[in-house]
Amino acid sequence: MQLATVLTPLSDENLRLAAQCGVTDVVDRYHGPQREDLEQAKSRIEQFGLKLSVIEGYLPIERIKLGQDDGSDLQALKTLIANMGEVGIPILCYNFMAGTDWVRTKLDLPERGGALVTGFDLQDVNQAILLGHDSGDADYQRDEQIVTAEELWPRLEAMLQELVPVAERAGVTLAMHPDDPPLPELLGKARIMNSVENFERLLQLVPSPANAVCFCQGTFATMGADIPEAIRRLGKAIKYVHFRDVRGKAESFAETFHDNGPTDMAEAIRTLREVGFDGLIRPDHVPQLVGEEDGEPGYTMLGRLHAYGYIRGLLDATDS
Numbered sequence: 256m257q258l259a260t261v262l263t264p265l266s267d268e269n270l271r272l273a274a275q276c277g278v279t280d281v282v283d284r285y286h287g288p289q290r291e292d293l294e295q296a297k298s299r300i301e302q303f304g305l306k307l308s309v310i311e312g313y314l315p316i317e318r319i320k321l322g323q324d325d326g327s328d329l330q331a332l333k334t335l336i337a338n339m340g341e342v343g344i345p346i347l348c349y350n351f352m353a354g355t356d357w358v359r360t361k362l363d364l365p366e367r368g369g370a371l372v373t374g375f376d377l378q379d380v381n382q383a384i385l386l387g388h389d390s391g392d393a394d395y396q397r398d399e400q401i402v403t404a405e406e407l408w409p410r411l412e413a414m415l416q417e418l419v420p421v422a423e424r425a426g427v428t429l430a431m432h433p434d435d436p437p438l439p440e441l442l443g444k445a446r447i448m449n450s451v452e453n454f455e456r457l458l459q460l461v462p463s464p465a466n467a468v469c470f471c472q473g474t475f476a477t478m479g480a481d482i483p484e485a486i487r488r489l490g491k492a493i494k495y496v497h498f499r500d501v502r503g504k505a506e507s508f509a510e511t512f513h514d515n516g517p518t519d520m521a522e523a524i525r526t527l528r529e530v531g532f533d534g535l536i537r538p539d540h541v542p543q544l545v546g547e548e549d550g551e552p553g554y555t556m557l558g559r560l561h562a563y564g565y566i567r568g569l570l571d572a573t574d575s
Contacts, residue, residue, distance in 0.1 A: 256496075256527070256570055258563065259308060259537040263554035270303040272556065276563040280308040280535050282348075285315070288335035293342040308535055309495065310339060311348035311432075312356075319414055320353040320407070321400060329414065333421045340425025346495050346535065347422070348469050350432040351411055353402045354444040357435040358383045362552040364509045370542035373552050374509035375436050383442065386552070402444040411447070415461040422465035430469035430495040431457055436505045437478045449505075450478055451485050458492050468492045473499035473539060476518055477508050483519075483526040490530045498523075498566060499539035510540050510553070513565045520565075524573045536570075538562030 259280035262269040273281070281300045286292045297307040315331045318324040336347060350356065360379040366372045373386075415429075422429050434441075437449035447453055454468055470493045475485050486493065500516030501508045513520065527536075541558030543550055550556075 256524075256533055256536045257308075258566060258570070259535040260559065260563070261311070261537065261554065262556075262559075263551050267303075269556055270300065270305065272560065273563070274303050274305055276560060277567055278305065278563060280306045280537075282309040282311050282537060283307055285310055285313040285335070288315075288331045288338065290338040290341060293338055293344060297342055297344065307344055309346040309348055310335070310344060311346075314347075314349055316349060316351075317353075319410060320351055321402065322406065322410055329417055332418060336418060336421045336427050336429075337425050339427050340422075345426065346428050346430055348430045348432055348495060350434070351407065351448055352434050352446060353407060354400070354442060355383075355385050357386050358441065359386060359552070360384065361509075363548075366510070366542050367512055367515050370512070370544050370558070371548060371552070372510040372542045373540060374503075375507065377436075377438070377506040380442065399443065404439075404445040404447050407445055407447045411457070412460045415466060419461045419463050419465050423463060428465055428467050428494045430467050432469040432497070433471050433474040433478070435471065435474045435477075436508070437474055438505050451475070451480050451488055454489060454492075458489075466492075467494040469495045469497060471497035471499070471539065472518065472523060473497070473501045473510070476516075477501055477503065477505045479504060482523050486523065486526040486530055486532075493527070493530065493532050494534055496527065496532070496534070496536040497539040498536050498562075499541075510542070512542055512558075513538065513562050521569055521573060524569045528573060536566065538566060 257279045260273050260278045261282040283296050300307045315328040318328050359373040359375050361374040363371045364374040434446040434448045468489050500511045500518045540553035541562050543555045544557040547555040
């Protein structure tokens, strides 16, 4: 497995720190579909001895989920995928959470030693905080449109029928991220990527190695899934891993340090090895440590440094 990371901000200092900690691959946000956008980002990251391997976040996909796209967003995604193939960026990670991205109701819950973590409680959903997207994107302004599962599934299938052939030709993998939190409905909009069974259904919509899974371990844990069993069920379709842990369930949970939650993290790595996963694994949401209280919740750097060391230790300990 290769240790990957998202960096917030994608600064020279953070790129150096990641390289010094043994990270090999970088995840970048979407900056546009054109080849020059990708080449510029790739060239900068390679200056630090790292590879740009994943585009994830801020994608022009919201109107597709809501059934409002006039075709321009779908075309932008096709252009992006084709150009990713030409530039050599192998993974596009996306989600199908209509009207939101990942959602929390608290950003400052105390974890070990007073570190701060994010959490969610369905009872407080009216103060939901939408995260993981460009806050200036008008497409993400909360609206009253109702979206049902019966609408989402056909939209997802239609999108994949268009994108998967492009991805196959480009040599790019489309990795679906689960709904976070994995509830049946949130803020008036259904959620469909909220169970192992629905991920199995996803894979059958358009069967292809290019139609794959981002195994966000913390989200599968909040589904109530047995993590080793879920990994075995999805098996070869897992092409990218977000490695994190939570305490609680979909209706009410809090993030944890990677080494301080209920999941057997070493067993998760062993099972990933068992099913033949040898791809990119990255630490996901991390606690904010002392001095980082004003940083982006879940994405500050000191907690990420701790996570790099923990994951590298697990990878070494399970490599037998």
